[in-house]
Amino acid sequence: MTTSxxxxxxxxxxxxxxxxxxxxxxxGKYAPNQIIITRRTLTALSSFAQEGYQITSDNAQAVAQANIVVIAVLPQQLNILLDAIKEEVNPEKHLLISIASGVTVKDVTDRVAKPVQVVRAMPNTAIAIQESMTCLATSNASLDNMEKVKDIFDTVGDTVEIHEELMTSATALCACGIAFFLRAIRAASQGGVEIGFHAAEALHMAAQTAKGAASLLLTNGSHPENEIDKVTSPRGCTIAGLNEMEHEGFSSALIKGIRLSSVKAGNLYTKE
Incomplete structure (x- = not known):
């Protein structure tokens, strides 16, 4: 039974x-027939149609039939999309949710030329397994609508509300961050191969170890260094490995990568 x-x-x-x-x-909050999905090529959505979702290639029609509109296109495609739907956008009826990186609430309202409420959301690809870290921000939406958006994204992971000026930073840390942590896991698995494990088992061991490390922080609410202290002993093998990684610039490289991704994320959208 649906609740919305x-x-x-x-x-x-x-x-x-x-x-x-x-x-x-x-x-369980929504039935498939309460969700309209748009795509230029509908054959890619045939399985969703069979499950009861509404599908269409007409974005304006989808907006006319909905109360909540999720804009899930690349920043480079945004202006064309907004121009196509702006006649149907009704500030009294619609709540817009934009997951387009680098696009402000004002960018959206200026383009549609209407004072519609907009919430920005930045999920990551772990949304596919309901483990996304989604950051939310707005400059004009009501508390009720923010809560509504939080409820939507809580179905696919954790959410946190941040100031809008930090949304490009959230893109780098949480959305791009998935790739950064995956690369670290890949590197750890390659190290495992170097010391004698087969590639598949090394990857499994590295991934599960990474999952365990993250779970320690989330479950215990602790700081990474507190957990590191528990596994480092004087003159031990763990501290030796950690210090070698730091000598090679491990932390510095990750910090620099996040900073550069944040700059790049802020330049993906052009208003013209």
Missing amino acids: SETIAILGGGNMGLALAKGLVKS
Whole structure:
């Protein structure tokens, strides 16, 4: 039994949009027929149509039929999309949720030329397994609408509300961050091969170890150094390995990468 009477249009049936659609239904709060998914090529959505989701290639029609509109396209595609739907956008009816990186609330309201409420959301690809870290921000949405958006993204992971000026930083830390941690796991697995494990077992061991490390922090609410202290002993092998990594610039490289990604994320959208 569903608990929401809202209709949600997800404009852009790519990986992120489809994962959100699945998460909403899996939560039990929405039925498939309450979700409209748009995509230029509908054959890619045939399995969703069979499951009862509404599918269409007409973004304006989807907006007209919905109360909540999720804009799930690349920043480079945003202006064309907003121009196509702005006639249907009704500030009295619609709440817009934008997951386009580097696009401010004002950018959206200026483009549609209407004072519609907009919430920015930045999930990551772990949304596909309901483990996303999603950051939310707004400059004009009501508390009720912010809570509504939080409920939506809580179906696919954890959420945190931040100031809008930090959204490009959130892109680097949480969205790009998935790739950074995956690269660290890959490096650890390659180290495992160097010391004698087969590639598949080394990857499994490294990934599970990374999962355990993250779970320690989230479960215990502790700082990484507190957990590191528990596994480092005087003149031991762990501290030797950690110090060698730091001599090679491990922490510095990760920090620099996050900073550069944040700068790049802020320049993905052009207003013209």
